[in-house]
Amino acid sequence: MARPLLDFWFDFASTYSYPAVMRIRPLAGAAGVDVRFRPFLLGVIFKAQGWDTSPFNLYPAKGRNMWRDLERLCADLSLPFVRPNPFPQNSLLAARVALAVPETRRADFCRAVFRAEFAEGRRIDQPETIGAILAGLNIDAAAMLAAAQTDAIKNSLRSETAEAERLGVFGAPTFLIADGELFWGNDRLERALAWANRGG
Amino acid sequence: MARPLLDFWFDFASTYSYPAVMRIRPLAGAAGVDVRFRPFLLGVIFKAQGWDTSPFNLYPAKGRNMWRDLERLCADLSLPFVRPNPFPQNSLLAARVALAVPETRRADFCRAVFRAEFAEGRRIDQPETIGAILAGLNIDAAAMLAAAQTDAIKNSLRSETAEAERLGVFGAPTFLIADGELFWGNDRLERALAWANRGG
Numbered sequence: 001m002a003r004p005l006l007d008f009w010f011d012f013a014s015t016y017s018y019p020a021v022m023r024i025r026p027l028a029g030a031a032g033v034d035v036r037f038r039p040f041l042l043g044v045i046f047k048a049q050g051w052d053t054s055p056f057n058l059y060p061a062k063g064r065n066m067w068r069d070l071e072r073l074c075a076d077l078s079l080p081f082v083r084p085n086p087f088p089q090n091s092l093l094a095a096r097v098a099l100a101v102p103e104t105r106r107a108d109f110c111r112a113v114f115r116a117e118f119a120e121g122r123r124i125d126q127p128e129t130i131g132a133i134l135a136g137l138n139i140d141a142a143a144m145l146a147a148a149q150t151d152a153i154k155n156s157l158r159s160e161t162a163e164a165e166r167l168g169v170f171g172a173p174t175f176l177i178a179d180g181e182l183f184w185g186n187d188r189l190e191r192a193l194a195w196a197n198r199g200g
Numbered sequence: 201m202a203r204p205l206l207d208f209w210f211d212f213a214s215t216y217s218y219p220a221v222m223r224i225r226p227l228a229g230a231a232g233v234d235v236r237f238r239p240f241l242l243g244v245i246f247k248a249q250g251w252d253t254s255p256f257n258l259y260p261a262k263g264r265n266m267w268r269d270l271e272r273l274c275a276d277l278s279l280p281f282v283r284p285n286p287f288p289q290n291s292l293l294a295a296r297v298a299l300a301v302p303e304t305r306r307a308d309f310c311r312a313v314f315r316a317e318f319a320e321g322r323r324i325d326q327p328e329t330i331g332a333i334l335a336g337l338n339i340d341a342a343a344m345l346a347a348a349q350t351d352a353i354k355n356s357l358r359s360e361t362a363e364a365e366r367l368g369v370f371g372a373p374t375f376l377i378a379d380g381e382l383f384w385g386n387d388r389l390e391r392a393l394a395w396a397n398r399g400g
Binding site for chain 2: 049059061062064065068069072168169170171181182183184187188191
């Protein structure tokens with residue numbers, strides 16, 4: 001019988017995607033669920049509903065609580081945490097490179113980007129940062145950075161973002177099960193994995 | 201030593217306040233934490249940031265997910281669930297009456313209102329519904345409905361709402377600890393109780 005599959009939709013700038021990316025491998029492994037990492041551009045979906053930046057910037061009380069909440073969550077998980085500056089980071093380059101990287105290395109690349117951004121406070125919009133991350137994973141950095149600028153990869157990210165919107169994704173992280181069940185937020189990871197397993 | 205205290209801020213129209221109201225008594229009891237029920241008008245705070253209805257109505261994809269998520273949560277908790285119609289309910293009368301009711305009966309009254317609204321699909325903006333709830337709790341319904349229309353109670357609700365905003369409350373339910381630590385959302389109830397106990 002095929003293992004259950006969970007689509008993990010996230011944006012590299014998304015704050016709660018950081019603990020989700022760091023937690024998903026061991027939890028999915030224990031649950032026997034395969035995970036597909038699907039980066040997209042949440043900013044495009046926000047723009048369609050009239051937001052020109054993160055709601056955490058637009059609504060300051062909500063933003064203040066998010067930073068404090070994330071700090072508490074990371075402390076409980078023993079995850080280092082640095083607040084990205086600027087916030088949100090421009091996630092376009094990282095998302096394109098993630099789609100250029102071979103699928104078997106995509107999860108490793110994504111984890112390394114989140115670590116650079118939220119544990120080390122590095123700027124993920126800079127080719128030097130992304131190049132160093134690729135080199136650290138023994139992936140050809142020059143080739144990937146070049147691929148990220150091709151129409152094929154640009155179109156691939158556009159179509160992934162359009163697909164996320166079509167599926168009802170409105171925030172990140174979002175966990176989608178093959179039966180269409182949608183779970184939003186790092187807090188829902190465990191429930192999403194349990195749901196994926198129901199059909200398994 | 202005094203028992204730790206948690207302020208439980210909620211709006212009677214708030215969807216995730218329903219599971220929180222139903223869960224808080226046994227969980228707080230087990231944690232040895234005293235809880236103050238503090239109803240306020242979230243709509244006033246929403247209006248100040250430019251929203252004229254619930255964000256779940258303003259952002260349809262977010263709203264669709266909220267209803268499905270709440271349905272799943274209630275099923276897991278074995279809580280009956282009916283989607284209120286209209287949504288959001290006007291919570292003004294219920295909030296005023298909650299402040300008129302003697303403090304020792306306030307939590308019982310609040311639970312009964314949420315049950316009427318989310319388990320039985322009754323309209324909580326109608327004096328008949330609120331009167332029947334009061335009578336069912338052996339509280340003088342006529343006296344409470346009259347008190348709810350006095351300036352003293354109207355001002356009390358205004359000042360509670362202003363206090364919520366001053367404290368940084370931007371959504372419901374919100375759990376506030378005496379040291380100023382703020383936890384937002386039904387998902388954070390357990391963490392808020394653990395935090396309250398740290399100082400205890």
